[in-house]
Structures are given as C-alpha cells and as structure tokens.
Amino acid sequence: MNKDYPVPAGYLERETEVKKSRFIARVAPVSSREEVHQWLEQAHKDHPDARHICWAYQIGRPGSAAEAAMNDDGEPSGTAGKPILNVIQHKDMGDILVMVIRYFGGIKLGAGGLVRAYAGAAESVLSAVDRVVQQPVTPARVTMSFADEQPLRHWCEVHGASVDGIDYGTSVLARLSVPMDKLEAFTQFCNAQKLDYVLET
Known part of the structure; x- marks a missing residue:
C-alpha cells in the first residue's frame, strides 16, 4: 500500500513519573487491527501487574484516518484514551498505536x-520517535x-527499488516495488538490458 504520509519509523518506549505513578509510553507502527491486538497482548505480558494499559491508534492518512479507536482501560472516561489520541492527531502521523502503561x-x-x-506520556514518546514517509511505489x-539478476539487483539498490521476491525456473522471475518517480529510469534500464517486464499499475 502506498503511504506518502509520515508513519513511525519503529517501536520506541519512554517512561515518565507523575506523583509516584509510573507512565510507560510505547509507540508502534500498525497497519491493521490485528497488529494493534498483538502489541496490546505483548504489553499485558510485559506488564502483568500494571493498573491500567490505556491506548489509542489511527490507521490511514492523518486527518482522514480509515480507522481510529481508543480505550481508557478502567481510568475515568475521557481521561486516558482521548488525550492519547489527541496527541497522535496533533503529531500528524498515520498507522500508529500509542499505549500508556500505568503503575499507580x-x-x-x-x-x-x-x-x-496521559497526554504528557504520549507526547514524550511521540516527540522522540523517528518518522518515515514511504514513497508511492x-x-x-x-x-x-x-x-x-545481479545487474537488476544493483539497479534496484541504486534507485531505491525493493526486490520483493525471486522465483527460479527455466528463467528468473523477479517481483519488485519501484518508486513511482523512478519508473521512467526503470523502463529505460529494462529496454537497454532487453528484459521482459510488466508494470502492475
């Protein structure tokens, strides 16, 4: 899926303390509800004694997310999930889950x-995480x-294309993801090398 909007570059954790309560904030990139549940399961395994594990996520483009949800996990309504989601939306990132684990x-x-x-804990981890923008491919x-095969692999490395799979038979079939701004160069390369290619647009 093409993502020309910022998403978290990876997993990160930050801890803050407020009046002796520990708030452990985690951010993770997610692209489905299943991934959200996997991260939440992991948090519960890592912190079985935590009083609350509150969270919010949004999947899709910031500002018009395809899906968003939040959970206060036993905290008074509106005091945990919503502040976390507000910070996520303010940071303008998509495909993102923030969990805040609280020890009372x-x-x-x-x-x-x-x-x-909760807003402060979310802010601490979101300010620290790197963002990446995945160019359309x-x-x-x-x-x-x-x-x-080797010349093609070299071209991909130089031009930021990824080799998603290679099948070996009587000939070699390569499945690639080519950045859209490199399609003309890709076409020229294939024609020069006399390679049989199909663009799946």
Missing part, C-alpha cells in the same frame, strides 16, 4: 491530572536470464 503510585491525580499525565515483474 498511591496518589490520586484527579481527572485533570490524568489527562495531563508501483509493483513490477521482470522475467530474465540468470545472468541478468
């Missing part, structure tokens, strides 16, 4: 304090001889 420190924070604590298939 014995001092009640009140509704306003909880909102500030076009799938391509190339049928070639064994001798042509």
Whole structure:
C-alpha cells in the first residue's frame, strides 16, 4: 500500500513519573487491527501487574484516518484514551498505536491530572520517535536470464527499488516495488538490458 504520509519509523518506549505513578509510553507502527491486538497482548505480558494499559491508534492518512479507536482501560472516561489520541492527531502521523502503561503510585491525580499525565506520556514518546514517509511505489515483474539478476539487483539498490521476491525456473522471475518517480529510469534500464517486464499499475 502506498503511504506518502509520515508513519513511525519503529517501536520506541519512554517512561515518565507523575506523583509516584509510573507512565510507560510505547509507540508502534500498525497497519491493521490485528497488529494493534498483538502489541496490546505483548504489553499485558510485559506488564502483568500494571493498573491500567490505556491506548489509542489511527490507521490511514492523518486527518482522514480509515480507522481510529481508543480505550481508557478502567481510568475515568475521557481521561486516558482521548488525550492519547489527541496527541497522535496533533503529531500528524498515520498507522500508529500509542499505549500508556500505568503503575499507580498511591496518589490520586484527579481527572485533570490524568489527562495531563496521559497526554504528557504520549507526547514524550511521540516527540522522540523517528518518522518515515514511504514513497508511492508501483509493483513490477521482470522475467530474465540468470545472468541478468545481479545487474537488476544493483539497479534496484541504486534507485531505491525493493526486490520483493525471486522465483527460479527455466528463467528468473523477479517481483519488485519501484518508486513511482523512478519508473521512467526503470523502463529505460529494462529496454537497454532487453528484459521482459510488466508494470502492475
């Protein structure tokens, strides 16, 4: 799927403390609800004694996300999931899950304090995580001889294309993802090398 919007570059964790309560914020890139559940399961395994594991996510383009959800996990309604989601939306990132794991420190924070604590925890991890923008790509298939494989791999490395799979039979079939702004160069390369290619647009 083409993603020309910022997404988290990877998993990151940051911890903050508010009045003896520990808030462990985790950010992870996600592209489906199944991935969200996997990350949440992992958080529960890692922190079985945590009082709350609150979270929010949005999948799709920031500002018009295909799917978004949040959960207060036992905190007063609107004091955890919503502040986390608000910070996510403010950061303008898509395909993102933020979980905040809370260990209660014995001092009640009140509704306003909880909102500030959860928003602050989300902010701490989102300010630290790197973003990546995945450029739009076009799938391509190339049928070639064994001798042509290395030159093709080299072209892909130089031009930022990825080799998604190679099938070896009587000839070699390569499945590629070619950046859309490199399609003309790709076409020229294939024609010059006399490679049989199909763009799956």
